[in-house]
Amino acid sequence: MIGITIGEHFGIGYEILAKALSVNPLDSVLLYGDKKHFQLVCKEVNAYPHASTHIEWLDIPCTAIRADDKKGRAKYVLHQLTNATKDALENKIDALVTCPIDKNIVRFIEPNFDGHTSFLQRQSKAPHSFMLMANQKFHIIVGTQHIPLRSVHEVFTKAYFENLISNLIPSFSKHFAIDNPKIAVLGLNPHAGEIDDHSEEKLWMKDTIESMHARGLHIEGPFPADSFFGTAQVSRWDIVISPYHDQALIAAKYEGLSHVVNITLGLPFLRTSPGHGVAYDIVGRGIADPSSLQNAIKVATSKHL
Structure with a gap:
């Protein structure tokens, strides 16, 4: 059984979940959220869970009647995530799928809230967590998450990189049954630092990667990011590691969000989510595309990228 949180009450979570469950039958699923409102949205969009899917609920009625009740909205989201x-x-669910939330809303209750990934890491007391963005062509790790670009070189150090690799591989192997994944590492600087004798690539990245390769890891790089994604070689890697947030996410989302899945590694359990946000601008119009959520559910149930 997988668990699915509906997410932000005023977002598109209800609609994409109704549509996703109407197309792909599941053996069993535990839903976290407002059951009555979900049933209402099912009627509005004429999409109902597949008859063969066994659905259980942790019914969490949302007390926020209006959108300006931001604390009520935040409590609703946090109640879902905490219980899930x-x-x-407790192994009541095998994996967790989370529909989109609004970080700014949750911060009315949790001022330092930085998104699902770090919240789930704290809740599960996991020492590490990794954001893996997957699309049809490649799977990319966001080496540093929500920090300013100017700070990346201070965080993405030799020690940080070695720690990332040593903890990432066991988690990836655990969930996706690939014992020694093929890893490509992108450069931090333009053209992977080839024009700067004091670049991170020349100071430590190249030697560190070669040392790991010599120890038997299937890892290569650093590759210039500007040309890496335009070549056929990108699909031959199990994991691509990007030093910073936007380098990774621009590449992952460039061809559209419908096939993008956000995966959290490093937790005691697998967590996936759609690669898009709450999409307030299309709520209630019946046009939300459930494809990204469908893919997130597929990864969670199949444990296959």
Whole structure:
């Protein structure tokens, strides 16, 4: 059984979930959220869960009647996530799929809230967490997450990189049954630092990667990011590691969001989510595309990228 949180009450979570469950039958699923409102949205968009899917609920009625009740909206989201994490840690669910939330809303209750990834890491007391963005062509790790670009070189150091690799591989192997994944590492600087004798690539990245390769890891790089994604070689890697957030996410989302899945590694359980946000601008119009959520559910149930 997988668990799915509906997410932000005023977002598109209800609609994409109704549509996703109407297309792909699941053996069993535990839903976290407002059951009555979900049933209402099912009627509005004429999409109902597949008859063969066994659905259980942790019914969490949303007390926020209006959108300006931001604390009520935040409590609703946090109630879902807290209960879903608890169930995942107690093995009541095999994996967790999370529909989109609004970080700015959640911050009305949790001022330092930085998104699903770090929240789930804290809740599960995991020492590490990794953001893996997957599309049809490649799977890319966001080496540093929500930090300013000017700070990346201070965080993405030799020690940080070595720690990332040593903890990433066991988690990836655990969930996707690939014992020694093929890893490509992107450069931090333009053209992978080839024009700067004091670049991170020349100071430590190249030698560190070669040392790891010599120890038996299938890892190569650093590759210039500007040309890497335009070549056929990108699909031959199990993991691509990007030093910073936007380098990774621009590449992952460039061809559209419908096939993008956000995967959290490093937790005691697998967590996936759609690669898009709450999409307030299309709520209630019946046009939300459930494809990204469908793919997130597929990864969570199949444990296959």
